[in-house]
Amino acid sequence: MTEPQRSGCPINLTLEVVGDKWSLLIIRDMMFGNHRHFRELLTKSEEGISSNILADRLKTLLDHGIVSWADDPSHKQKGIYSLTEQGIELLPVLAQMSGWGFKYLDVTEELGIRAKLLSEGGPKMWAEFMDELRETHLGAKRKRKAGPSVGERLQAAYQKVMARKGKS
Amino acid sequence: MTEPQRSGCPINLTLEVVGDKWSLLIIRDMMFGNHRHFRELLTKSEEGISSNILADRLKTLLDHGIVSWADDPSHKQKGIYSLTEQGIELLPVLAQMSGWGFKYLDVTEELGIRAKLLSEGGPKMWAEFMDELRETHLGAKRKRKAGPSVGERLQAAYQKVMARKGKS
DNA sequence: GCAAACCACTCTTGTTATGCAACTGGTTGT
DNA sequence: ACAACCAGTTGCATAACAAGAGTGGTTTGC
Numbered sequence: 001m002t003e004p005q006r007s008g009c010p011i012n013l014t015l016e017v018v019g020d021k022w023s024l025l026i027i028r029d030m031m032f033g034n035h036r037h038f039r040e041l042l043t044k045s046e047e048g049i050s051s052n053i054l055a056d057r058l059k060t061l062l063d064h065g066i067v068s069w070a071d072d073p074s075h076k077q078k079g080i081y082s083l084t085e086q087g088i089e090l091l092p093v094l095a096q097m098s099g100w101g102f103k104y105l106d107v108t109e110e111l112g113i114r115a116k117l118l119s120e121g122g123p124k125m126w127a128e129f130m131d132e133l134r135e136t137h138l139g140a141k142r143k144r145k146a147g148p149s150v151g152e153r154l155q156a157a158y159q160k161v162m163a164r165k166g167k168s
Numbered sequence: 169m170t171e172p173q174r175s176g177c178p179i180n181l182t183l184e185v186v187g188d189k190w191s192l193l194i195i196r197d198m199m200f201g202n203h204r205h206f207r208e209l210l211t212k213s214e215e216g217i218s219s220n221i222l223a224d225r226l227k228t229l230l231d232h233g234i235v236s237w238a239d240d241p242s243h244k245q246k247g248i249y250s251l252t253e254q255g256i257e258l259l260p261v262l263a264q265m266s267g268w269g270f271k272y273l274d275v276t277e278e279l280g281i282r283a284k285l286l287s288e289g290g291p292k293m294w295a296e297f298m299d300e301l302r303e304t305h306l307g308a309k310r311k312r313k314a315g316p317s318v319g320e321r322l323q324a325a326y327q328k329v330m331a332r333k334g335k336s
Numbered sequence: 337g338c339a340a341a342c343c344a345c346t347c348t349t350g351t352t353a354t355g356c357a358a359c360t361g362g363t364t365g366t
Numbered sequence: 367a368c369a370a371c372c373a374g375t376t377g378c379a380t381a382a383c384a385a386g387a388g389t390g391g392t393t394t395g396c
Binding site: 246 | 385391
């Protein structure tokens with residue numbers, strides 16, 4: 001748990017916090033899948049993280065103030081993980097990575113559709129989605145916009161592709 | 169060198185390519201420091217990468233088409249590494265990470281100034297900088313804009329901070 | 337023409353991180 | 367009361383990473 005800090009460069013420091021193969025995937029699942037419990041994050045992710053790695057990453061994300069933790073009042077054992085403002089502001093990073101991956105890598109259609117929409121929507125859509133995340137994760141009040149939310153639109157698009165491919 | 173590919177999600181795939189602690193730093197040095205030779209990348213970086221890791225990462229970046237390699241005509245032993253279009257398009261990812269790190273982490277003033285300017289400049293400045301990179305790395309012609317380039321402005325700001333701090 | 341410095345790496349040898357599977361101690365539902 | 371669920375922890379094997387020395391060659395300076 002010693003972090004010797006290699007340099008004061010912002011890119012380097014960011015990599016030291018979330019520059020591993022799992023942290024950003026956990027944050028992705030919290031953002032786009034609304035996974036908030038340990039068990040959800042463990043079993044519902046595409047990639048199959050193992051429980052010790054998940055526990056370790058959640059701990060460091062907590063330490064860095066990217067996620068927060070609270071008791072679930074409905075279940076004595078359950079805790080709820082939430083994104084903090086700092087965590088929510090990682091969305092543009094994820095969006096850019098997602099757009100780049102969609103353009104250059106071998107992305108499957110059903111998992112790429114969100115990337116496509118988010119990339120086409122641009123910073124304006126990202127800001128709107130971040131506002132929605134502030135509502136669900138921070139309990140912030142939000143001025144309701146007309147029509148379905150960004151989260152709903154992304155989810156609907158995903159379902160549509162899955163339906164067309166006959167996968168449920 | 170086997171990559172079992174955990175899922176077809178664009179974010180995951182991007183992380184599998186550049187989601188380690190060094191790849192993006194190498195790309196950063198190529199972009200912002202114009203480091204193009206092995207030795208430059210090895211010795212001029214803030215963080216002190218070791219030579220075997222650098223060799224390994226350059227190899228995988230070559231494999232993925234993010235950088236390219238060519239003989240240096242002026243020196244039989246030297247090769248020149250260049251960013252490809254695909255590599256240049258990682259700039260927005262770096263810019264977002266840089267902006268986030270600048271806002272939330274303990275960035276030093278001289279290394280943060282570029283992040284600040286790039287963040288304030290927004291996507292428009294990034295596009296301009298990417299055009300400059302296409303010129304230096306791909307040999308693309310570019311319609312000259314008036315005034316100093318983005319690269320020059322970033323460098324000048326860095327020098328100014330260093331001078332004020334009496335560090336050379 | 338020759339030594340010293342430079343060049344792009346590779347090799348060897350640890351250390352650290354990752355990943356799987358089993359297990360713990362507790363809670364909830366029926 | 368008992369099975370299923372919950373949030374992790376522990377032990378151990380394997381893979382990735384890292385520091386430093388070494389390799390075979392080239393260029394520079396004198």
